[in-house]
Every structure is written in C-alpha cells, then in structure tokens.
Amino acid sequence: MRKARRITAVLLGMAMVAGLTACAGSDEKKDSSAKSNTDEKVTIKLMEWDSGVDNAKTEWEVFLDTFPEYKDKVEIEVITGGSGPIDIMETMRKMAASGEQEEMPDIITCNWAQVPEYYDMGIIRDVTDVYDEHGDEILPGVMSLMKYKDQYMGFPAEVKTKIWAYRKDMFEKAGVDPNECKTVDDLIAAGKKVQEVYPESYIENYTEVAQGYDLYAYFTGNGARLADEEGNYICSSDPGVRDAFEFYEKMRESGVVSTTIQDFSEDWYAALNDGTLCSQVLAGWFTSNHLPNVCPDLAGKWGLALWPEDIAKGSESGAKLMMVNDASPNADLCVEMLTKFCYTEESASALFHSSRGIIPYLKSCAESEEFLVANDYYDVDRMETEFKAMDLLSVYPYTPNSSLEETIIVRYLGEYLSGTMDLDTALKSAEDEMKAQIGNAYE
C-alpha cells in the first residue's frame, strides 16, 4: 500500500515537473521566435476593436503596396482588443496598472471619448512635431480633432462627420430638398412632407433605449456640457443638455421618427432596405462602407446632405484615432508610417480608391478633381458634402470620465423619453448620479 502511494506520489511529481518544464519551454520557444522575427522584420502591433480589424488589415496592405520600401522592414500585425474602444481602454488601464507599458501594442486605436483618459495616463507619444511640420497641408477640422489640451495625440483612422443620409428617390418624389433645411423645425417639416407621399416612412429612429452616439452628436452642435471646466457636474442647469433632451422628445412627438425601430436590430436593417426608414440623420459613420453593405440593392438611391444649418456644426464622437505607445521601441517608426498613412497624397489616393474609400484629410485632396467623383454607390455629391462637413467639425469636451458620464446621461434620456421621469427630474437624477459615482469629472 505504502509502496503504491509512493509510486503515485513520484509519478504525480514527475508529471508536475514535466508540465512546468513544458510551460517554460514554450516561453523560451516564443522568445526565440520573436527574436528571429525581429532580426528579419520589425513587427508593429496595432490594436483594433473587432469590427475594425478587417478594415485595418486591408488598409495597411494598401499602405504597404503604396510604400513598398516598408514591405521588407515592417510587418503589421492587427490584433483585436475587444468589441469596442472601451474594451481596449480597459486592457490598457490594466496594463498600465501592472507597469507593462512596454508590452502594450505599438499603435492603439480609440474613439475621441477615450482621448482625455489616455492623456491622463501619460502613455501616448506627443506628435505635435508632425502637426507643426504638416499642419498647413491638413484640413483644419481634422487638425482640431487631433489635439487635446497642449498635445497632438495621434492620427485619424476615421473622421466622424455629421452627415445626413437620405433616400434621394423618395425625397425627390416628395419634393423635399434636404439642403434647404436650416432648422430642426425644417427637418420635421421635411419628414412630414415625405410622409404625405410615403405615410409609413420615417426620417430617423429614436427609441426609449437611447443611444449615446445620437445624443453626443447633438451635444457637439449646441455647446452642451455635462461638467464645467473645473469638473463640477452641471447637467441639470446646462441649457445645451436640456435642449438636446428636448430635441429628441420633439422629434419623437412629431411622428417623423420611428419610436420602435432600434439601431442594429433586424427591424432596422429591414427598414433601411424597404424604405420604412427613408433617411438617417446621424449617418457620417456608416456612409463609407456600412450602408453599401447593408443595402447593396439601393446603389445610387442614397444621397448625403449636411445637418440643418442650426445644428450642422460638430461631429459624431469626434474621430477614431490611431495613437502611438510612447514606450514602444518602434514609436519613431510608427509615427513615420502613420504620417505617411494619413498625410500623403499617395496614401490618400490609394486608400480612397480601396474598398472602404477613406475620405482624405489633406487640403490638396479636397480641391482635387480626383476625389470629387462618384463611386459605385454614391453620386458625386457625397464627396462635396463630406468635405463641407469636415469644415464644420468640432468635438464635445470629453473628460477622463466620459465613459461613465455617457452611461449615466443616456440612461436618463431613456427615462425621460419613456415618460418615467419629467425633464427636470431626469437631468437632476443624472447630475446626482455623476456626482455620486464620479465626483469630479477631471479626477
């Protein structure tokens, strides 16, 4: 019996030692492969969220084809950081907490809402030199989106303009020209005019399950602020926030927006295709490749216009940025490549003519005939509108606590729209919750 126990113990011990050795061995193997890899090529790790991974891979392939001198030197590895920018932010927080800045990816993507927190973390390379050198060539609206406080934070992966996408065929039949809408009342009147011809059609969809991107796009146009410059929450007294809440209620009450179709639901996809949704007021983000993918049979039928003049200024959450990890051994190379990726005519041309058709960020491109062209899906007015919208770009004054602020304010917009709370109670509750959960917006 004792002998059997001893044998079992020895066997278990051997198994554990073997296991540990195997683990150590695999690490060694990894190290050596990484080393041999660096001997040949530099691997640049770019962290993207799920839905952007394929686009990023394609775009960097286009870049390497355009600048073949990098092909032998660099390998771009696009890695996923989760389902959205908040997941990437969370990963970076944890890595920063454990002092692993060097292990972070070389290039990190984020939405503008996360920029202040990255700034506070102090892990992002200041690229002010790039903008000092190329500033004259870049569209001013794009330039303004790359700066936070005293630092240029990164490079645009996508500039989120305020664009209104509409069904040209339906609007024309109803005799509506979206470019003539100057106010919110004009917008509602346009919707009603379309409904005279298409009674079951709506110009937008706002449900009680409110969405942050809708609300913040409106905020950027009316100067709304949840917190003042000292970080004190003021949303119950800020006229812009109140105006934004009232805008959504007004639109819903007017009957020109659907109150039952939720973004990204099956109802939504069906409604975009069958004309139940004849326009999307907040469409800057999905004009490039989302709409052509979602409604492939409607090529040539969608047109783009600016928002009504009164609320045209702003953006939908600013931009998606690519930022360089300051501790990366490849930081200089990343800055050099990103500068070429975003701010050279060769790259702008190649990326514009690639599958997604990225809108260029250079002044010279905005004036060039090469870019003012129609494509398989849109008429020429698309590019004219996009460049005009870039002149109107501005960003909401996000804080390092924007993620939680958005969660809270959007929920109370839902409470207001559902009639559970009146406007004053909803705004007061949101403010109280921000004070309780966050305290000061900049701490």
Next chain:
Amino acid sequence: MKNTKKKNKSGSRGFILFLLGPFCVLHLIFTIFPAVYSFVLSFFKYRGYGEAKFIGLENYKNLLGMSSTWRQMGNTMIYYFSHLIPCLIIGFILAYAVYNMLGKRSQRFYKPIFYLPQLCATVAASMVFGVIFGTNIGVINQLLGTKIPFLTNLNYIKIPVIVLIIWRTMGWYFLILLSGMSTVSTDLLEAAKLDGANRIKQIRYVVLPVMKPIISFLIITETMSSIKIYTEPALVTNNVTATSMPIAAAPFVNVIVSNLDGGQFGMASAAGWILFGVILIFTLIYMAVFNEKGGI
C-alpha cells in the same frame, strides 16, 4: 508498532498535502488574493493607474444612496424570481411526468431535448430572441398580428429577457429534478399507494420530502448564478456594452460593468461586495429553510 503508526500517519498527511498543495496555492493566488484585493479596493477611489485615494465607506454610501442601484437590484430580483418559480414548477412537472409516466427509453430522448437550450451559446440565443421579439419582422408579432415594441419600449423590455432565461434554464432544472426522482424509493411509493394516497398526496408526502436535498441544491446553486445575471439582458436589449442599457432592464451586475468600463475600480469593487452580500443572505435564508425540520 506505535512508531510505525505515527510514521504512517505523517506519511499520509504529507501525501494529502502534496495532493492538495497545488490547488491551495492556485486558489490562494487566483481566488482569495483577488477577493481580498477587491475588498480593500472598495474603500479607495482608483482608476487602475496613478494613485489610489482612500475614501473609507464613500463608495458603499454613494452606491446605496442612488435610486438607480436599487432599481437595478429590483430588476435582478424580477429576473431571478420570474424564472425560479416557473422553472421549478414546470421542471418538476416535466421530470415527474417523464420519470413516472414514460419509460426509461423515453428519458434518453427527453433529457437531451430539454437540455439543449442550455448548451446553446448565450450570445447566439440572445440574438435569435432579438429576432423573435422584433417589432416589425419579429415572429411573435407576426403570429399575433400586432406590433408590440418588446425590445424598444421600457414597459415591455423585461419580457423577452425573462422568456429567454426560462427557455435556457428549464433544461437544467428538469435534469437535476429528474435525477432527484431516482432517489425516491419505489417501495415508499408503493406503500403510499397501498395506503390510498393519490398522485398529489404521493408527491406532497413522499416525493418532495425525499427530494428535499436535491431541491435545496438546485435552488441554492441557481440563486448564486442567477443573481449575477448580465449577459441575457445586455444582449436582448441589443447592447453589447453597458453604455446604453436602460435602467428599466439593467440588472445589478450592470453597476459593476459600467463602473469597470468607466475606470472606477473602487466603486465596481464595492458593488461586487454588495452583490456578494445579497447572494450570501439568500443562501443563508435557503439553508435555514431547508435545514428546518419538516421544511417543504
């Protein structure tokens, strides 16, 4: 002789330690340490970088003072009770019917059939339910000839979530209760029959008391997992992140998730410990009820 016994005892003790050692070390590193760390963190304001600021009970005070915390806890309780009660009753009826009225062969057929939803990925199931409950193209609305906005009106939004939870967990209840049925001695049932007990009386006085340990196991384990519900409401309400999950549908775990997403680690930890407290209270109540002499 005495020495050999002592040697034997210490040898087997060493062997036991050798076997338990790896588990204890891993448990200490991956369970106990994070738990203690999060408890300490719940008294701090900490973003994951920079300095952690000690704020005492402030996180707990703020959380408990917010009405949305209580509403989200209320949602959790609605999700919990609205599936626990029907699943227990229907699961028991199904298990009883399959065990007593159908043969052993049919058990082989029904077990996987009822358990199948449990194997289905929550994400996939939630997406399908999103389609089933859609307003315009949803199966239910098309069958009823209605346009009920199950997923976009805050008055209805809990319904699809509850239906999904019942659909997913029913199989688990059925399986556990069916295995519990096998602990009921046929002799006891025969004796009850001879004494003139009808089916209801057999269930009331024989089956349920014998199955008490199984039912208590089922309720306690379900309580522990159900109070932590998050994925189903998040996905059915078409929100892959907590960013815009409405208060009317959000479960309590959403407080933890949204604070983690927002970099408020101290607040998230405090919410986690509040949830732990709630689960502990429920577990203790159930243990007291089931340990009571003659309980159910």
